[in-house]
Amino acid sequence: MKTKATALAVLLLVMALIPAAVVGLTNSRNDVPAAQPDENTDRGVRFAASLCDDDFCDEAIRAMVILANTDYQEGIDFDDNSSKELYNRVSDIYHANRTSRIVSEEPVPYAKISNGKTLGDPQMPQLCPVASPWDCIDASADNSAQCVGISLKGVNYLCRQGYSAEEALLHYLPRYKIET
Numbered sequence: 001m002k003t004k005a006t007a008l009a010v011l012l013l014v015m016a017l018i019p020a021a022v023v024g025l026t027n028s029r030n031d032v033p034a035a036q037p038d039e040n041t042d043r044g045v046r047f048a049a050s051l052c053d054d055d056f057c058d059e060a061i062r063a064m065v066i067l068a069n070t071d072y073q074e075g076i077d078f079d080d081n082s083s084k085e086l087y088n089r090v091s092d093i094y095h096a097n098r099t100s101r102i103v104s105e106e107p108v109p110y111a112k113i114s115n116g117k118t119l120g121d122p123q124m125p126q127l128c129p130v131a132s133p134w135d136c137i138d139a140s141a142d143n144s145a146q147c148v149g150i151s152l153k154g155v156n157y158l159c160r161q162g163y164s165a166e167e168a169l170l171h172y173l174p175r176y177k178i179e180t
Contacts, residue, residue, distance in 0.1 A: 041094075044068045049082040049090040051110070051152055058093060060156035063165035065094045066178060067150075069101035070108055102169065103177045109149030115141050118172060121148045126175040134158075149173070 048068035052061055082090070102108055109124070116136040120129045127149060134157035135141060150172040158168035166178045 041098075044098075045087070045091045045094045048094055049087045052082065052086060052090060053112075053153075053156070054083060054086050056156045057159050058089070059159035059163075059165050060152075060168070061090055061093045062097050063155045063159065063169050064152070065090070065097050066100045066102060066165055066169060067108060067110065068094070069098060070104060100166070100178055100180045102173065103179045108173065108176070109147075110152055111145065111147040111149070112151075113138055113140060113142065113145060113153045114147030114151035115143060115145035118147045118149060118151060118154075124148065126173070128174060130172050130174075 044065075045068075048061070048064040051064040051067060056064070106124070109121075109127070113135045114132045116131070116133050118127075118130045118132055120127055132147075132151045132154040135151050135154055138153050140153075150169065154172070155165075155168040158171060159165060163171070169178065170176065
């Protein structure tokens, strides 16, 4: 009987110590520095966020993520003045859509707004002129703007009209392909 009582006492003592040990292990994990974010991912999110305005719809942001995934942002300097809220929206969409990108051997030209038209360029025969009349109704329209490539505000307009991110990008880049 004494042996059973001793065994029960030891068992109860062990059971009482287990939660303390688990808490100790949990607390010691908090001392381990968090893994550093992937620098390329962070740069891709910042690059995509720099292309967006706060009023861009999620599908247009997805189009900006596709641009950021195209692997040409390495040599491009960009100012990221995006709000924390926009950055977080872009980050969520970026992490959910990292697989799509434009297939291109060279940079994909773009501008925030094209003032109603994009132009072709003999140096880039894969581009062709595209009308962007929705840019003219934007408050930030610049009468002297001329754009070769993609109008980012035009992409947002098209996405708000029901185009997918891919359809909106290919409207401006009809000879390109988007790879998933």
